[in-house]
Amino acid sequence: MATIDRRANWVSEKLLLGMSWPDYLRGLITPFNAVVAAILAVGIPLTYIRFTQGIGAISNLTDTNPWGLWIGVDVLSGVALAAGGFTTGTAVYLFGMKKYRPVVRPAVLTGFLGYAFVVVGLCYDLGRPWRLPFPMVVSYGVTSVMFLVGWHVATYLTVQFLEFCPALFEWLGWKNFRKWAVRITIGATILGVILSTLHQSALGALFLLAGAKLHPLWYSPFIPVFFFVSAIIAGMTMVIFESMLSHRIFGDQVTHQDHKNLDDITLGLGKGATALLFTYFCLKWVGVAHDHNWDYLATPLGSWFLLEVLGFVLAPCLLLFWATRRHSPGWVRVGAVWSILGVIFNRVNVSIIALNWQQPDRYVPHWMEFGVTITVITIGVLTFRFIVNRMPILRKHPAYADDPDH
Numbered sequence: 194m195a196t197i198d199r200r201a202n203w204v205s206e207k208l209l210l211g212m213s214w215p216d217y218l219r220g221l222i223t224p225f226n227a228v229v230a231a232i233l234a235v236g237i238p239l240t241y242i243r244f245t246q247g248i249g250a251i252s253n254l255t256d257t258n259p260w261g262l263w264i265g266v267d268v269l270s271g272v273a274l275a276a277g278g279f280t281t282g283t284a285v286y287l288f289g290m291k292k293y294r295p296v297v298r299p300a301v302l303t304g305f306l307g308y309a310f311v312v313v314g315l316c317y318d319l320g321r322p323w324r325l326p327f328p329m330v331v332s333y334g335v336t337s338v339m340f341l342v343g344w345h346v347a348t349y350l351t352v353q354f355l356e357f358c359p360a361l362f363e364w365l366g367w368k369n370f371r372k373w374a375v376r377i378t379i380g381a382t383i384l385g386v387i388l389s390t391l392h393q394s395a396l397g398a399l400f401l402l403a404g405a406k407l408h409p410l411w412y413s414p415f416i417p418v419f420f421f422v423s424a425i426i427a428g429m430t431m432v433i434f435e436s437m438l439s440h441r442i443f444g445d446q447v448t449h450q451d452h453k454n455l456d457d458i459t460l461g462l463g464k465g466a467t468a469l470l471f472t473y474f475c476l477k478w479v480g481v482a483h484d485h486n487w488d489y490l491a492t493p494l495g496s497w498f499l500l501e502v503l504g505f506v507l508a509p510c511l512l513l514f515w516a517t518r519r520h521s522p523g524w525v526r527v528g529a530v531w532s533i534l535g536v537i538f539n540r541v542n543v544s545i546i547a548l549n550w551q552q553p554d555r556y557v558p559h560w561m562e563f564g565v566t567i568t569v570i571t572i573g574v575l576t577f578r579f580i581v582n583r584m585p586i587l588r589k590h591p592a593y594a595d596d597p598d599h
Contacts, residue, residue: 207364210582229571236568239561240317248320251561258549258556260318265544266566267314269396270537271307272346273420276428277435278304278353279382279389286382293458298360298586299439300432302577305353308346310573317565338398345392352385363593364584371593393424400543408547410489410498413480416543422473427536429466430529433459437526443581446588456522463517463525466532470510477502494550501542505535 209217243251254261277300284290285297316322328340329347355377362371397420400407413419440447440455481487489495509531516524545556581587 207583229575232567232571235564236571239564239568242561243317243565248318251559251565253557253559253562255554255556257552257554260544260548261556262545262558262562262566263314263318265541266537267569268311268318269540269544271311271314272393272396273424273427273536273540274431274533275304275307275311276389276393276424277432278302278356278428279385280425280428281432282356282382283386286379287386292454292461295454296432296436296458298357299435299581300428301353301356302360302580302586303431303435304428305350305357306573306577308350308353310569311346312350313572314566314569317569338395338402342392342395342399345388345395349385349388349392352381352388355381356385360584360586363590368592389424390421394418394421396420400548403548405551406549407543408489408494408498408550409484409486410481410495411543411547413484415476415480415483419473419476419480422469422476423536423539426466426469426473426532429462429469430532430536433462433466433526433529434533439581439587442578443587446581459522459525460517460520463513463522463528466529467510467513467517470506470513470532474502474506474510477506494547497542497546501535501538505531505538509535 205211205213212220239251248254252261252263281293281297281300284293312325315325319325328337328343355374358374359371359378362368362374394417397417400412400416401414403412405412436455436458481490490499509528512531513525513528516522516528549556585593
């Protein structure tokens with residue numbers, strides 16, 4: 194009986210936020226959860242159809258257009274937006290920028306979940322998802338870029354889990370395991386930087402294989418560099434966006450001083466994003482000049498390219514520059530959201546709009562593909578919310594409040 198009571202108390206304390214089951218279930222009745230329930234009511238049946246009737250039952254993908262919304266948004270954009278973990282981890286643990294320590298754990302959690310749900314998204318997109326581990330454990334295609342990407346993503350997902358472990362062990366009360374996890378943080382961060390540099394650029398290198406299938410304004414021998422630099426931008430701006438939402442939604446877990454520090458952190462990240470956006474803007478034009486593709490700018494897709502480069506790279510760059518000069522964290526956050534949309538816009542352009550640009554059979558996503566994407570994102574948000582409400586991600590664990598490694 195005592196064992197049963199201990200288990201019930203553990204479940205109540207760790208999982209139910211100290212409430213009984215009836216109270217916890219009543220607390221789930223909120224407008225937010227009602228919207229989530231509506232999304233899942235559509236997404237779960239679509240998932241069933243996908244895995245029982247095949248990928249063609251809910252998508253417009255064809256042999257001509259095998260990569261669509263799920264690759265452009267769920268995978269390519271998801272991997273880029275998950276780069277905040279290695280950027281903030283590098284700043285704090287390797288470069289000693291201690292003022293960014295308050296956003297490290299949320300950034301690592303966002304990165305870990307981002308990569309985890311990229312794998313979930315891949316399971317929808319692959320015709321035979323059960324063969325996802327084959328390039329790593331069965332058929333070693335060491336000359337394939339996909340082999341490189343697969344190994345890097347799987348290894349980096351493991352590294353991010355190790356970086357997340359201190360918060361997990363604090364929540365579980367496993368002090369010895371927590372000490373071990375803290376000791377390997379710097380090593381895990383170094384490994385994470387190496388892996389992120391390789392696989393972010395390798396995703397771009399995949400499109401080097403496309404050749405003439407990719408429009409010349411987006412195809413460039415520098416596309417691996419473009420993907421890597423834009424991923425760092427996405428990571429930094431995603432940290433700004435995620436921290437803004439976290440401090441508003443989970444405001445009871447942070448102190449007044451945390452809110453004040455957040456503005457300073459936001460301005461610092463905004464300055465870094467400004468420099469990188471301007472670098473990325475210049476690199477895009479180097480790509481155009483390198484292959485002498487100026488004539489394509491006068492075409493309809495050339496106008497689309499200008500919209501991307503001027504409207505979603507230069508414009509947020511100028512806004513962030515102005516906002517940081519004026520010490521306006523609010524406008525920095527607006528610029529960060531604009532930059533995030535720009536990275537997503539670029540990934541969609543490369544993987545959908547500019548791919549197979551000369552083919553008469555153009556790909557248009559099925560509404561069910563949007564339903565799956567929204568469902569995957571929603572489950573990711575729910576997972577983040579579940580973890581933050583229970584583990585010391587934004588708040589400090591009382592037992593480690595004075596620990597400099599917290």
